[in-house]
Amino acid sequence: MTHSRRDAIKFGALSLGAAATPLAALPAKGDLPNILWLVSEDNNPYIGAYGDKVAHTPHIDALARKGILYRNSYSDAPVCAPSRFAILTGMNPESCAPAQHMRAKAALPKDFQTYPELMRQAGYFCINNPKTDYNCGVDPKEIWDIQGPEGHWRNAPKDQPFLCVFNTGTTHEQHICQRDGGRVKPADVRIPAFLPDTDVIRRDYAEYYNIMERMDGEIGNWLKQLENDGLADNTIIFYYGDNGGILPRSKRYCYEEGLRVPLIVHVPPKWQHLAPARPGSEINAPVTLIDLPATLLSIAGIAQPAQMTGKPLLGRRIGKPATYAFGFRDRMDERYDLVRTVTDGRWRYIRNYMPHRALGQHVGFEWEVQAAYREWHALYLAGQLTDQQSAFFRPKPFEELYDLRADPDEVVNLIDDPRSKATADRLRKALDRHMLAINDNGFLPEGAPGEGYFESRDRAIYPLKSLMTIAASAARRDPRNVDRFIALLDSPVLAIRFWAARGLLMLGDRMPAEKTQTARTRLARILRDDSASEVRIVAAEALVSLGETSESVALLATLVDDPNSLPVRMQAMDALSNIGRAALPALPIIRKIANAELRRFVDVDYPKRMAKYLLSTLEGGYDPSTEGFSAQACLGANKGAPMFMGPPESAGWTS
Template identity: 80%
Template sequence: MTHSRRDAIKLGAIGIGAAAAPLAAVPGSARLPNILWLVSEDNNPYIGAYGDKVAHTPHIDSLAKKGILYRNSYSDAPVCAPSRFAILTGINPESCSPAQHMRADAKLPSQFKTYPELMRQAGYYCINNPKTDYNCDVDPKAIWDVQGIDGHWRNAPKDKPFLCVFNTGTSHEQHVCQRDAGRVKPEDVRIPAFLPDTETTRRDYAEYYNIMENMDGEIGNWLSQLKNDGLDEDTIVFYYGDNGGVLPRSKRYCYEEGLRVPLIVYIPPKWQHLAPARPGSVIDAPVTLIDLPATLLSIAGIAQPAQMTGTALAGHRIGAPKSYAFGFRDRMDERYDLVRTVTDGRWRYIRNYMPHRALGQHVGFEWDVQASYREWNALHLAGKLTDEQDRFFQPKAFEELYDLQADPDEVNNLIDHPAGLTAARRLRTALDRHMLAINDNGFLPEGAKGEGYFESRDRSIYPLKRLMLVAAAAARRDPRNLKRFATLLDSPVVAVRTWAARGLLILGEDARPAKDALARVVASDPADPVRIVAAEALVGLGEPVEAVALLARLADEDNMLPIRIQAYDALSNIGRAAIPALPVIRKAANAQLRRFIDPEYPKRMAMYLVATLEGSYDPTQEGLSPQACQNATKSPNMFMGPPPSAAWES
């Protein structure tokens, strides 16, 4: 039976206050329950309990039978570090830039507390084993009682309840590079309509199902330990994935396979008064992982701080069911994009603010670890894909709308279809309201003045409503906005000038009347992000000399990393016009990096760019060597956190 919530929601939505404060005691709760979080990486619900007939996940299935399964659960971002920032802080990453970018070092305001700090104040002994990857400047050792591979509830004081987080890296994306025989065979899997149905793709899918079975065994081992220690009936157990899966068009992309995650909560009979529904229930209302810290605080009996935007799913005060789950994409490793999305569980609406960029931009690590990406790319270059399969490598529509019931592969865009008009209107409005409510920072160029939770609320630096209008106008590719964009190139606001220049870039040849204005920006604008976008636009209008020279100079090693990435991004998208920059590009491609000290994104971009400009690029020649793959799969926590902040400076 499906329940959207327990028949009577307890006490309404969780209170929002300026600081954590105790709630009224609940009769019968003499002490607090233990809490165990079991976290898997990079996986959709390839799980039997979610209806997957191919999956073999008996331990997670068993947990679901006696727990509560959230059918429409989503990560806030389709990648780990921004998603983990949201879970740690309860703050939308895109409202505390640069936390929304993959692999960054955002500054968490000192007055904001993370959930382990608040839970420790409530009396919990807090353990994290081992992954952090919080995408911000929080010191993990300062917020946890125990941080690292030695953390276990068995080492917790007996006079305190514990909050113990175990992370398994078994399903992380680098493991798909291995080739191990398992229960699931290539002929057993279904290949979605957007992918070519090849032996390579089938092998990757089968490999991933078998990885999921291995991960399920780890979950079962932890649950057995809990039972053997006599703690299973005094411990609330959460199992969830930190972001969507890694198979093609999953991780890093704002479709169901990039954002949808498993979430199962088991609440023992002793603590059923904290549950939102009866054991064995399925909750269909959409939830996101940003609801998790609110849920912990509600279980502990303390109110969530004002900056936390989630809704408690269980505890003393359970929030009313939500109508929508929101998601986003900004920079993913070395590639920039700006995507915002919302779903109600039936429909998914996607807004692409940078539709001139291909959906499937080349991401070095993505291509390295997964053979099906490399083969997909090779078939594209050979012209052997159907239109549906080739869409991944093409510029995007400004808006997308999918009926998830009729079209689970999300290939039939209904944005202009009569059947989708009502849903599109409703979801557009919901997304706009959400972006304004959280103060979405996505329109601010990375590295520009105004980054940060409070800084971005200065409307003289970041006029969000105005920027949303300008960015939407840019993405619509309407030549009637030409004069508007040209005028806005003189705005005193860096972000406005950036989006005005991007509007002209997206217009392409239709922007020719603004060529002189763009040349002026390239020559004299004080903000490098504006100059980079204008330079790319100017190259498209046949004026490459000064523009390419600027991009080469900004891509060189003396500039801040975000500026270098933005310059390389532009160079990657101007085709053979980038050839004069080859000396700089080759220098970066041949650079010897010191791991965890030197940033690797410029080198990745430069290596790819050299190959494409010299005509030698062959995606089938990419990929980890067998030894490198073996080393990667033996190191499930090889990506535990952001690079040192020094890597983001000159």
């Protein structure tokens, strides 16, 4: 007879692992506080308590006055699913590919447990209402006592401490297309320097402030329920956003507005001995949301398993304040990129391993729901932007460095400023150490053999340190490396061949003329003979850049229609999207995919989105203004998306 994961938790059959405290040593139930997590989606700290004078967030502000405000808190990824993987597991998504990609399904090692499983073993009744989006194969109903809209502490046993997570989707990016209006008007907002200051963009900023105010009301409703139920004195309350905001160059991008989130914790007087600071305090040391599961285990008196990399922010043991917060970007929806970043709260360093791709690659959902993206793109195509505003649509530098105090909009790249050299070197080294420490999986193409927490630790498949060196050399686009890249095409290691081909691709017109024919010959051999489609795709795009189109485009057209691998289809379509008019021979296949019936959200929608955009650009009819949802479609999307949750009243719980 076999038991489910839920049964194993119930009967104590799952091992806590070598690093965990035995159940017999856990605190008694009466020694455990209740814990309430209030989670809002897609939020920068557009909040009064963080100093925003335009924001109207009285309930969150009141929570901050009697709680602890973390001034420099960050999500691990600038998008929900990888960020929620980190929160659920306490592991860096980049350590367990493909969890670092948006909308993937990573395999969590069978002996690893999530925080609700561990908290249940510690004696907590664990509730999640309703969003999951965990980016891995864990069944939410197996790890929670209650999962879904009916979840509430009122459904918990009275003699058991609860951990209750409420998620509000009111601030999710899809809602900005509604144009409901509110207290904040377009004239009230400040437009950052990287954006054109137009009426359309001002309206989106004002709308974001107004949906933040509506979300604040929902937070207030939950806090009032807790007070009315007589539980406030025995409940530690966390409020945080799951990733950065939704306005242009925020969600999906590795800048402050994509990664910085609010985090406020209220510890009632009874439990002040678990707090790191007095009520009303601020903590300036950088923290990330991966610290949250470690914090829960610290409150419950459980030692954290070795795979959980966060630091407890409060509880029975408090971690030493961190010096840095790290973030990343890999595939975001249908667009591939590879970005790693680190901040100390004052400076942000960004490393772009794919600088040949534009920062602002077209992402269908962004353009559909947000008028500001469409406006920005249209003005770029019309040649009406400044260089600073146009940078979003152009290839990226390999490295970026910003002084967040002097340049909060992150538009003045100081990477080549001699006065910033020591800071840049310090942050470079910190990022390298972090990537090696967590075994960053980002240099393995999505879908290739070797993905996974343990699988990627096989250095015969994934020699990380060497790959980091090769990828950095490729991204620097130095012509002196061409012979090295050509030689590495003979490597038996798939990931090395992949990055060698990408190095030749990124050289582009910097390729020395005397090396071009040798590069073509070797890439053509890869195109025909390599065992890995992922490597052949990069070779095909590189060959097009060197003037060899026929065989290359034919291969890409074949692979975009391959039903066996979604990552291969997306990678091939990504290559077609970036070779310009050379993709015209693939037009019949592109048109077929663009007109395909939508059957399942991920399997068809991402390639379909890519094909629709590519088709319109190849046929010369692309107009950003046509991409927006109609008012009816916007309303339907907001009512009908089951992964997002509206106000708490929709679950039947009111004060």
